[in-house]
Amino acid sequence: MLARIHVTLKNGVLDPQGKAIENTLQNMGFSGIDAARQGKYIELDLAETDRAKAEAHVDDMCRKLIANTVIENYSFTLE
Amino acid sequence: MLARIHVTLKNGVLDPQGKAIENTLQNMGFSGIDAARQGKYIELDLAETDRAKAEAHVDDMCRKLIANTVIENYSFTLE
Known part of the structure; x- marks a missing residue:
């Protein structure tokens, strides 16, 4: 299964990364940008084929390594 | 409109970031990971309400600043 993980x-x-993107776009002449936020996007190829097991696994990986849950949220989809 | 941009x-x-995630997860005891890839995820709040114009705008921003098209692909959705 392929897990697509978003960490924001x-x-x-x-x-600061989002702010830098926002300011730079404005300096380049792009107007009408109210806000920019940058997060991470991670794809994991998993050997697991059972959706429920894969979901539990990926959730565990996100909590233990991929996201810092003090300051970050994570969400993922499986396909 | 909200633009959700993925840069991979x-x-x-x-x-190297994807490789580090893959190796660390394996060292932590997670098995069955065939590959990990890390990309960027960017959200832009746009004042533009016309979908076609917003699409042209965001595509332009991606090509000129957000993605390095020599080594990166980008895709985005608008809502």
Whole structure:
């Protein structure tokens, strides 16, 4: 199965990368950008074929390594 | 409109971050991971409400700043 994981900063956490993108786009002349936020996107190829087991596995991986749950949220889809 | 942009490395480009995730997960005892790839995920809040214009705008931003099209692919959705 392929897991697509999104890790984003929680609301209120400073996002300097997103801010840099926003400012640079504005300096380049792109207008109408209200906000930019940068997160991480991770794809995992899993040997597991059982959806429930894969879901439990990926959730475990996200909590233990991939996301810092103090400041980040994560979500994932399986296909 | 909200643009959700995914930037991923092209096939064949070395992905040390993905490799680090893969190796670390295996060292932590997670088995059955065939591959891991890390990319970027960017959300842009746009004032533009016309879908066609927003699409052209975001494509332009991706080509000029957000993605390095020599080594990266990008894709986005609007909602």
